[in-house]
Amino acid sequence: MDGTIVVGFDDTPQSAAAAHWAAGEARRRGVPLDILQAWPWHEPHVLGSYDAVQWARQRLAGRLVELRAEFPGVEVDAAQLPEDAADALEAAGRTAVMLVLGSRGLGAVRGFLVGSVSHRVLGRAACPVVLVRTDDADSAATSAAREVVLALDPHRPGDRVTAFAFESAALRSAPLRAVHAWDPPAGSEYMAFAALGSLDAELEAAARRGLAEALEPWRKRYPQVRVETRTPRGPAPVAVVEAAAGAGLVVVGRHTRRSPVGPHLGAVTRAVVHHVQGPVAVVPCG
Structure with missing residues (x-):
């Protein structure tokens, strides 16, 4: 099977759940997994100091180590891009097998929150987009x-x-x-x-x-x-x-x-x- 699975990661619980699910899916399909972290910190109006960028990079590296340890048969890589997250994910989706994103639950009545990034990616991506719930302890195995x-x-x-x-x-x-x-x-x-x-x-x-x-x-x-x-x-x-x-x-x-x-x-x-x-x-x- 050609291509990779790309998962959006911003260190939220929902993106962590999405990364875990994506790793299991990559193992099942026999394809690599790319963890993508993006936000336009190079723009003056965006809060993104050097310390914040370094902290985010460390969190991304930590997640990479965790997934490589838990899924030893999966080729896992990570990238941090100074770009708009939706644009970066849409671009990655042109060659990916699928994109995986997290979504936050709001309760049985109100449903699930789909943020602006997820909504834009859902409407524009060239490949399948999978939304994973924070409380879905799925791990792509259970x-x-x-x-x-x-x-x-x-x-x-x-x-x-x-x-x-x-x-x-x-x-x-x-x-x-x-x-x-x-x-x-x-x-x-x-x-x-x-x-x-x-x-x-x-x-x-x-x-x-x-x-x-x-x-x-x-x-x-x-x-x-x-x-x-x-x-x-x-x-x-x-x-x-x-x-x-x-x-x-x-x-x-x-x-x-x-x-x-x-x-x-x-x-x-x-x-x-x-x-x-x-x-x-x-x-x-x-």
Whole structure:
């Protein structure tokens, strides 16, 4: 497998968790790990004295030593760059296998905080971006046997997204759960009960058919992966978040679409990023 895994590190607990998860993933994939620490301390308005830079460099070196000791089979390197963190990570992502970032939990109701750097990287990165939770003691080992959940729209399947999910399941020897939610069209609630029941049955059958057809080529390519499908009725963001409970990894797609206020992740991806407890992989579709 070519390329490296790049993890953003700023000495926060969430970035430490991300680095640990990334090292385990690098070992699983047989690729090197690069720890990237970046902030524009060369700019006059940025607080970054010589002592602060040296302290950050020491913390980065300490993390490098720890990961090399814990993952002796993984080639681990580190770099400190005087650049904007999002720009540096985006540049690294052009040649990386994946980027790994940490995200902080805000509680069951409020979800997870995705900072400005993570949000910019999620919307712009050319490779998959994995968000790791601070309290996810995953280490890429304890979650290895837990299933991989794939949010898939058969009408816009995205080969890169499906390939990443199947590959991740195969590397973990874990089952794959593919989820596609469906909802009756607006206004159907005014139909007669018998007609509505018939429509629901038709829509559910069509959802199952479409999902099976989208997965068939990948089942053949990865016959060792046990696949389960779910086609719940209801809003897709809610259905996918519920289906992802307890998963070792959740995989969602990102269609490149810009809005006046920045990258648009889509309702399902946004819900998963903010409300799923475990690691989340956001994969660019095109």
